[in-house]
Amino acid sequence: MADRVSMPERLRAEGKRVTRERELLLEIIDANPHLDASEIYDRARGVNPRIGLATVYRTLRLLETMDVIDSNDLGEDHSHYEMRQDDHVHLVCSECGAVLDVAAPFDPRAFGRRRGFEIRQTRLELVGVCDDCRAKSRGEHRPDLGSGPGAGPRP
Numbered sequence: 001m002a003d004r005v006s007m008p009e010r011l012r013a014e015g016k017r018v019t020r021e022r023e024l025l026l027e028i029i030d031a032n033p034h035l036d037a038s039e040i041y042d043r044a045r046g047v048n049p050r051i052g053l054a055t056v057y058r059t060l061r062l063l064e065t066m067d068v069i070d071s072n073d074l075g076e077d078h079s080h081y082e083m084r085q086d087d088h089v090h091l092v093c094s095e096c097g098a099v100l101d102v103a104a105p106f107d108p109r110a111f112g113r114r115r116g117f118e119i120r121q122t123r124l125e126l127v128g129v130c131d132d133c134r135a136k137s138r139g140e141h142r143p144d145l146g147s148g149p150g151a152g153p154r155p
């Protein structure tokens, strides 16, 4: 892999305009992959209280069309964002929603090429139960109350 140049630097080198909003969202997404738009908005507001939700949505769409970030619904009804990176697989926990990035166990591009297909983006998701959640269900009895926000199955 090439030296890691910061994403704003890379964009500037490509002649793209990097506004403060774009830079801020990129920093947030880079440090916290797989957040959804409202989580990104919450963090962005912590840094710049004047940023609006509409700006966040617009900037996310733009960064996506610039091929800088990818979105993935991860089995939910809204998008999660991450920096564009090498082909990888998402291990998604159906209990707590944790998402693990792991390297793809095969080369998706070669796989496509053998079928005369040019792969441009990979979205591979394996759904299961993470280590923590399995330990919880094995171990201590979990009371119905007191589980963290977002925990438990969706209605």
Ligand SMILES: [Zn+2]
Binding pocket: 093, 094, 095, 096, 097, 098, 129, 130, 131, 132, 133, 134
């Ligand atoms: Zn889990």
Ligand SMILES: [Zn+2]
Binding pocket: 033, 034, 082, 088, 090, 100, 101
């Ligand atoms: Zn990922």
